[in-house]
Amino acid sequence: MKTITLVVLAAAVAAAAFLLSLDARRDDGVAVLEIRGDDDRLELIPVGVDGGAAGPESVAFDGAGGGPYTGVSDGRVLRWLPAERRWAEHSSSCAPELRRRCTVQNLLCCLPSCSSSSSSLISREIVMRTEALVLAVFVAAAALLSLDSLSDVRRLEIGDGDVELVPLDGAAGPESVVFGGGGEGPFTGVSDGRVLRWMPEERRWEEHSCSAPELLDSCRGSQDPSREHECGRPLGLKFNNETGELYVADAYHGLRVVGPEDNVSKPLVPEWQGSRPFSFANGIEIDYETGVIYFTKTSTRFQRREFLNIVISGDNTGRLLRYDPKSNKVEVLVDGLAFANGLAMSTDGTYLLLAETTTGKILRYWIKTPKASTLEEVVQLPWFPDNIRMSPRGGFWVGLHAKRGKIAEWSISYPWLRRLILKLPMRHVQRASWLLNQLGRQVIALRLSEDGKTMEAVSVHGTVQKVFRSVSEVEERNGSLWIGSVMSPFLGVYKLYL
DSSP states (O other), rough: OHHHHHHHHHHHHHHHHHHHHOOOOOOSOOOOOOOOTTOOOOOOOSSSTTTTOOOOOOOOOTTSSSSOOOTTTTTTEEEEEEETTTTEEEEESOGGGGGGOGGGGGHHHHHTTTSSHHHHHHHHHHHHHHHHHHHHHHHHHHHHHHHOOOSSSEEEOTTTSSSSEEEOTTTTOOEEEOTTTSSSOOOEOOTSSEEEEEEEETEEEEEESSOOOOGHHHHHHHHOOGGGHHHOOEOOOOOOEETTTEEEEETTEEEEEOTOOSSEEEEESSOOTSSOTTEEEEEEOOTTOOOOOOEEOOSSOOOGGGGGHHHHOOOOEEEEEEEETTTTEEEEEEESSSSSEEEEEOTTSSEEEEETTTTTEEEEEESSTTTTOEEEEEEEEEEEEEEEEEOSSSSSEEEEEOOOOHHHHHHHHHHHHHHHHSSSSSHHHHHHHHHHHHSSSOOOEEEEEEOOOOEEEEOOOOTTHHHHHSSOEEEEEEEEEEEOHHHHHHHHEEEEOO
């Protein structure tokens, strides 16, 4: 039906155009001069001394009838010599030393420069050289500062053949990885709204749960961000080992829970203060001693599929929240966070670690001790941190979404610099950013000590680098690293061989 409508519309437009053309040709006393391509009365004269210019905007004859004269694309004014059937240069507003650059092949340079006054051309040339110099200085400084110092850190190099890639049943984006209280799994949430469980003996995935069962068949296998609000997008996962319940932070359907015998997640907090059910819930953690659930809300302005806008805009509406099942109340512990992300509790339960992605910071929120209810910075990383998981060998793992280039970092920190960079040619900025991202090691995860010192760094090379160009989470279990990436159709397994 849609095709037929378009055909009818096109026919109507064509008919209208034909009728208008007939009306324009009617004999109402106006002489119509029609010029066709095969009309021998039309002569085409190449423009330029050597035929290499273009764009004769205006035509004029002098008082004696000489000419015509015309201005062309390379900044010159030409005079036609009819007896010799050629053009002669009459004058030019382009600086002599720049004329060789002004050709028809370089119109982008010449039209705004050589065809204007020589002073404005020289000014533009100075501006362009200054922009290039400024960008070169930024690149050089950023390159020196972007070289991460990991010489004293144990390095885990992952190349082709070093990691097992586990396909995800047609979906993609294993954001978080978690094991059950009895070692079952792992479990991971994927792009189509499902939570999957790995069956190691059978070497396959089974569907564990979803938040929109009525759409399960149509959503299954979807990797379309525009459908996330329908299908759901499970991000943070955490088991309550005492009850067997799985808690899910869904970016669109809020904070949810799956009973040990259920296959559909249920809303834990349907709504809060009359707002939507915690859109863009992200990280989640449980205090087993009190039963309290902590979780992050990445932004109150943007949805998950708009996550880049959070970084670019400098949005700082993220929050750390506390839900008490006993009172069924939610409390805001920290607000004003720039992309509140991953969350992990210390082994002794005295503090939470929180990833603030835009700033690259790992923050510590004290739950107990005299510092309770205070927030402090643990470390600021030259990457965009994602999820955090405690390591059984001490410290904690941080998944790294991407390298936090100095140009991006300075743009966020200094508004005047952001305005200056935005004035530079975008192709140069993109090229500089790309070059900077190639420098140093392609690090995808770090194991940090409790005081923020790097203990281990995981880097990739070869074709596996394309699979894990960004990492959401690293879960260490039984001598292996389970690697999740929100952009990959695989879950990675790397044996540590400790």
